[in-house]
Amino acid sequence: MRAAGRFARHLAADGLLPNVARVQAELYGSLGATGAGHGTPGAVMLGLEGSAPETVDPRLARVRVEEIRDSKQLLLAGTHTIEFDHTADIVLSLHATAFHSNGMVFSAFDGAGDALSRRVYYSVGGGFVVDESETKSGAREDSAVPYPFNTAAELVRLATENACSIAELMARNEAALGREPDLRAGLLRIWAAMRECVEAGLTATGTLPGALRVRRRARLLAETLDPDDPLYAMDWLTVYALAVNEENAGGGRVVTAPTNGAAGVIPAVLHYYSRFVPVRPTTASSSSS
Numbered sequence: 001m002r003a004a005g006r007f008a009r010h011l012a013a014d015g016l017l018p019n020v021a022r023v024q025a026e027l028y029g030s031l032g033a034t035g036a037g038h039g040t041p042g043a044v045m046l047g048l049e050g051s052a053p054e055t056v057d058p059r060l061a062r063v064r065v066e067e068i069r070d071s072k073q074l075l076l077a078g079t080h081t082i083e084f085d086h087t088a089d090i091v092l093s094l095h096a097t098a099f100h101s102n103g104m105v106f107s108a109f110d111g112a113g114d115a116l117s118r119r120v121y122y123s124v125g126g127g128f129v130v131d132e133s134e135t136k137s138g139a140r141e142d143s144a145v146p147y148p149f150n151t152a153a154e155l156v157r158l159a160t161e162n163a164c165s166i167a168e169l170m171a172r173n174e175a176a177l178g179r180e181p182d183l184r185a186g187l188l189r190i191w192a193a194m195r196e197c198v199e200a201g202l203t204a205t206g207t208l209p210g211a212l213r214v215r216r217r218a219r220l221l222a223e224t225l226d227p228d229d230p231l232y233a234m235d236w237l238t239v240y241a242l243a244v245n246e247e248n249a250g251g252g253r254v255v256t257a258p259t260n261g262a263a264g265v266i267p268a269v270l271h272y273y274s275r276f277v278p279v280r281p282t283t284a285s286s287s288s289s
Contacts, residue, residue, distance in 0.1 A: 021083070024090075
């Protein structure tokens with residue numbers, strides 16, 4: 001969705017939008033292999049119309065995708081109507097692109113079929129998208145931070161050597177990248193999205209999309225939990241994770257993070273701590289740091 005949105009904005013910024021009659025998206029590697037099952041084609045359509053993952057309403061998004069498929073028309077960048085046949089204009093390929101397995105090529109054509117623009121993007125993980133020019137620049141974020149690391153062991157070592165928590169160390173890295181003013185607000189937005197995801201998963205019923213017709217279980221399991229059970233808190237940890245992965249499978253909004261998409265571990269653990277772990281007083285030494 002982010003890549004498609006960037007392409008649509010590029011067309012508008014370059015003054016090409018009024019001349020566009022057709023847009024084609026080619027999805028390679030992992031994106032091509034799992035596209036239909038992961039809802040990727042729908043995300044591409046919504047991105048071309050200007051939707052963003054952080055703000056799109058998942059329920060309305062599903063309706064809009066069906067409208068595009070049925071009408072075979074798309075509102076490019078939210079303003080320019082073009083013909084769009086998702087069976088022909090979204091191409092899924094198992095071949096991987098050279099730079100990254102999750103490659104995408106977007107092309108725009110005029111009414112005569114002549115190419116107006118072509119852009120290559122890569123989904124590099126964590127919700128981040130880079131274009132071809134950014135991959136060639138050779139710029140690396142880890143060269144600009146005071147505490148670069150490539151493994152969890154290195155991260156722990158750096159925190160130990162600098163007598164700080166992992167959170168504090170990461171905050172210093174973010175500050176070096178100029179993100180400090182929005183850091184707390186950004187974290188709170190992520191936490192809000194995680195809460196909304198769990199709440200949605202705990203209220204939803206029915207079956208998940210797909211031929212297997214898998215029944216949603218998070219709400220049903222939550223209703224059976226016994227507060228007197230010694231494992232009550234741990235059971236909620238499991239239910240929170242299940243709520244998230246069912247929302248993911250159902251096309252809802254989830255926060256992209258390691259293991260979150262597949263198992264909901266990160267939001268589940270945060271919910272567990274928020275609900276069941278008492279808040280400890282902040283010491284003077286930790287507050288001063």
